[in-house]
Amino acid sequence: MKFLAEIEILPKKGLLDPQGKAVTQSMPRIGIDNVSEVRIGRYITLDIDADDASKAEETAHVAAKKLLANLIMEDYQVRITAA
């Protein structure tokens, strides 16, 4: 079966996110005054072929831990849907 894994990666809470801070400060310049914090990370989708959703999730976690996320500095979450 085909699954879509969506992996969302963000800098860990408490760690500096200079890109997010710069974007937060830019908000008033585009007329937005009700955004207090912006955090910027990566969004990665994987097309996975697996027997079931839990196998697909396992593959996504292996990819995230070994290749996609830097667990020292980043947190990630995985969402699996049938494709």
Place this chain on the structure above:
Amino acid sequence: MKFLAEIEILPKKGLLDPQGKAVTQSMPRIGIDNVSEVRIGRYITLDIDADDASKAEETAHVAAKKLLANLIMEDYQVRITAA
């Protein structure tokens, strides 16, 4: 009220995603042989103060269109949750 907006941005279908392609080709090297395509984009969260969820969503769309996404080359989607 406080809302969390999650914005997921990906290169449009059909456009080159060289970073995603490189990661796809790296998968066998970490022992993964069941991932056929990887696409890499940006994941951005906004802390929004708004009267209701639809106002928060409007703010997120303005931020995405004016500042965060390049609509020529990228598609985005927005998810709003109460924070």
